[in-house]
Amino acid sequence: MSDENDFTGWVKRELDELRRMRDELRVQAHLGKREMRGRWEALERTFETLESKAKRTSRAAEEPLRQIEQDLRKLATDLREGYRQIRDAI
Numbered sequence: 001m002s003d004e005n006d007f008t009g010w011v012k013r014e015l016d017e018l019r020r021m022r023d024e025l026r027v028q029a030h031l032g033k034r035e036m037r038g039r040w041e042a043l044e045r046t047f048e049t050l051e052s053k054a055k056r057t058s059r060a061a062e063e064p065l066r067q068i069e070q071d072l073r074k075l076a077t078d079l080r081e082g083y084r085q086i087r088d089a090i
Contacts, residue, residue, distance in 0.1 A: 007065065007069055011054050011057065011072060014072075014076045015050070015051065015054060017080075018047065018050070018076060018079050018080065018083070021080070021083045021087075022043075022047060022083065024087075025040075025083055025086055025087060025090075026040075028086075028087075028090045033089065033090075036086055036089060036090065039082065039085070039086060040086060042082075043079060043082045043083065043086070046075060046078060046079055046082070047079055049075060050072065050075040050076060050079060053068065053071060053072055053075070054072060056068075057072070
């Protein structure tokens with residue numbers, strides 16, 4: 001498990017990068033193929049989950065940090081892959 005400062009920095013960098021990817025793809029996805037819209041909507045729900053969990057980590061120091069870190073890393077990886085798939089399909 002990384003120390004808390006490294007994890008907090010990772011969360012901030014990851015959310016910033018995912019927001020950037022999300023913003024770049026938002027217009028293209030809505031203007032693009034209809035089948036991509038469903039995938040986009042699913043990714044939006046996942047992004048909202050990631051943001052919510054990231055916010056809770058700062059308020060929930062009593063929760064085991066390792067499990068939260070694993071969950072956030074998995075969600076971030078899934079989002080990054082989904083955004084790449086949409087980008088490649090557009």
